[in-house]
Amino acid sequence: MALNIIDLIKGQLGPALVSQAASQFGESESGISKAISGLLPAIVGGMANNADKPGVLDAITGASSSGMLGNLLGGSSNNSLITTVLTAIFGDKIEGIVNAIATYSGVSNSSSSSLLNMVTGATLGSVGKYAADNNLGASGITSLLHDQKGIVSSLLPAGLSLASLGVGNMFGGHEAEKVKVTSFDEPKIEVNRGGNTNTHVNVDKADDNNEGGSIWKWLLPLLLLALAAWFLWKQCNKPATETATTTDSTMVAKDSSAVMVPADSATMTTTKTDENIDLNGTALKGYKGGMEDSMISFLKSGGYKNAADDAALKDKWYTFDKVNFKMGSATDLEAGSAGQMDNLLAILKAYPEAKIKVGGYTDKVGDEAANVKLSQARADYIKKWLTEKGVGAQVMTAEGYGSKFATVAPTASNDERAIDRKMAVRFAK
Numbered sequence: 559m560a561l562n563i564i565d566l567i568k569g570q571l572g573p574a575l576v577s578q579a580a581s582q583f584g585e586s587e588s589g590i591s592k593a594i595s596g597l598l599p600a601i602v603g604g605m606a607n608n609a610d611k612p613g614v615l616d617a618i619t620g621a622s623s624s625g626m627l628g629n630l631l632g633g634s635s636n637n638s639l640i641t642t643v644l645t646a647i648f649g650d651k652i653e654g655i656v657n658a659i660a661t662y663s664g665v666s667n668s669s670s671s672s673l674l675n676m677v678t679g680a681t682l683g684s685v686g687k688y689a690a691d692n693n694l695g696a697s698g699i700t701s702l703l704h705d706q707k708g709i710v711s712s713l714l715p716a717g718l719s720l721a722s723l724g725v726g727n728m729f730g731g732h733e734a735e736k737v738k739v740t741s742f743d744e745p746k747i748e749v750n751r752g753g754n755t756n757t758h759v760n761v762d763k764a765d766d767n768n769e770g771g772s773i774w775k776w777l778l779p780l781l782l783l784a785l786a787a788w789f790l791w792k793q794c795n796k797p798a799t800e801t802a803t804t805t806d807s808t809m810v811a812k813d814s815s816a817v818m819v820p821a822d823s824a825t826m827t828t829t830k831t832d833e834n835i836d837l838n839g840t841a842l843k844g845y846k847g848g849m850e851d852s853m854i855s856f857l858k859s860g861g862y863k864n865a866a867d868d869a870a871l872k873d874k875w876y877t878f879d880k881v882n883f884k885m886g887s888a889t890d891l892e893a894g895s896a897g898q899m900d901n902l903l904a905i906l907k908a909y910p911e912a913k914i915k916v917g918g919y920t921d922k923v924g925d926e927a928a929n930v931k932l933s934q935a936r937a938d939y940i941k942k943w944l945t946e947k948g949v950g951a952q953v954m955t956a957e958g959y960g961s962k963f964a965t966v967a968p969t970a971s972n973d974e975r976a977i978d979r980k981m982a983v984r985f986a987k
Contacts, residue, residue, distance in 0.1 A: 563681075563706060564602055565972040566688055570627060570680040571598070574882050574892040578631055579676065583669040593663035593670060597677040600655065602706055604647030605681065609703035613646045615696050621686035626679050628884060640678045835901075837908055842901045849876045850901045856985070857909050868987045875917065875982040881940075883981075888935030899943060902983070906949040915986040916940045916956040921978035922968040926960055934958025936981060954986045 571594050580587040608614050617639040624639065644652055652674070660670035689699050834841040835851045844850035853876050856862060865871050881899060882892035891899075906912060918933030937956035944953050964978035 563685055563688065563702065564598060566684040567598060567602070567677075567680050568972065570630060570684055571677065572882070574894050575630060578893055579673065582631065583665070583672060585665045585669050589663050589665045590669075590673065593659050593665050593673045594677055596659050596662055597655075597674055598681070601647070601674075601678050601681050605643070605685075606703045606706040608647045609700040611646050613642050615699055617643045617682055618686045618689060618699055619696075621679075621682035623686075623690075624683075627683035627687065628887075628890070630676050630679050630683075637675070637679065639682060640675050643682060644674070644678055837904060840904065840908070842904060843897060844901060845879055848879045849898065850905065852876055853902075853905055853985075857905070857912060862909070862912050862985050865985070865987060871985045871987060875984045877980050877982045881981060883936055888932060888939055899940075903944060903947050903949060906944070906952050910949075910952065913952045913954050913986050914983045915954055917982050917984070918956075918958040919963060919978060919980050919982070920959075920961050921966060921975040922961045922964045923975065930958050930960035932958070933960050940981070940983075 576587050576590050576594070579585070580590045583590070605614060620639055626637070626639070648655060656667055656670045656674060659665075659674070660667045663670070665673070685699070685702070688694070689702070692698075694702065830845040830848070832843045833846050835844045835846075835854060836842075837850075837854055842850050842854075856874075862871070878898060880897065881895045884890040884892055906914070916937045918937040920929040920933050934957065937958050941950075941953045941956035944950060961978065964975075966975045966978050968975070
């Protein structure tokens with residue numbers, strides 16, 4: 559199966575960056591996310607269709623050493639590599655794409671244009687880094703991009719098509735026939751229930767002069783509406799179930815990706831929001847049931863004090879919810895990480911008898927020696943930071959485990975492997 563490079567790029571465009579972009583552009587986070595979801599497959603598709611152009615190849619190889627991934631939000635405007643690629647793949651259609659994405663997502667044209675540059679930078683940087691890490695030459699990069707042609711159109715979100723973006727011929731004749739994308743003017747029925755079902759039925763227009771076609775013009779819609787009504791009736795009569803999605807997560811960047819990592823294997827659909835967590839009269843901002851709340855509850859209950867030895871504590875880890883490292887770095891944290899680091903510091907200061915161990919983990923993808931090295935460096939960084947803040951005596955050890963405790967196969971999707979990528983702490987004696 560061909561590598562889906564969109565999985566590599568998504569990691570660069572996670573919640574931390576979305577939040578920063580929303581704040582900087584004065585837009586909602588949902589609008590920013592919606593715009594990115596439309597831009598990403600269009601940009602990858604454009605690069606796939608122009609993979610043979612020297613300008614595109616030069617920009618990809620140049621991006622791997624430019625540090626582009628380290629400053630996507632601030633370094634994407636007026637970047638010559640990005641400008642070169644956008645001109646090469648879209649030509650005079652750039653303004654039309656900006657307008658279409660702005661209309662689709664509800665952001666301003668100015669924000670849409672900035673996001674186009676940002677997503678293009680993330681794409682160049684991710685592909686360039688993958689090519690450098692895997693020693694791909696020009697032919698290898700071209701082959702990698704060509705492999706994307708069969709998948710990117712199908713990843714456009716509902717309500718967008720290549721035609722609506724003004725790039726309907728992006729894949730050329732054969733590929734255009736191969737990948738069918740629903741456009742705005744095609745009749746369709748969508749049934750969405752519980753996130754499980756999407757039914758799209760496209761009805762070809764019949765010739766008004768054809769008697770059989772005229773019958774089906776009114777008969778098919780009636781049949782389809784009856785089918786939809788039956789389906790909704792069946793769904794509405796199912797026993798209600800309550801689900802929620804935990805956002806106890808950490809953004810941990812590896813050499814090829816950075817993704818949201820669930821703190822445990824529970825899957826829910828409710829987004830958690832910050833609440834005041836009581837630390838002996840001091841309010842810390844954190845998730846109810848999240849890292850801070852769980853650690854404080856354990857300490858208040860006497861769980862640490864009554865633990866006979868380290869063996870009684872070693873199986874309970876507390877995963878960071880908000881501490882995010884930048885791509886490929888073990889020293890640079892994403893904006894928004896400082897708050898939880900400060901909360902951990904406050905907890906240790908409030909309970910000076912408590913000691914902890916820091917752990918770093920990766921999934922099974924990539925070179926294991928590199929995984930161990932990166933996870934160790936990140937664990938060491940957290941230990942060093944706490945030491946510099948005056949609680950070093952309470953941090954007994956820091957250890958990077960690489961993929962030692964990973965449970966998901968390396969062939970699984972990025973989202974499925976996310977549970978194995980995390981940073982955590984546990985109490986120790």
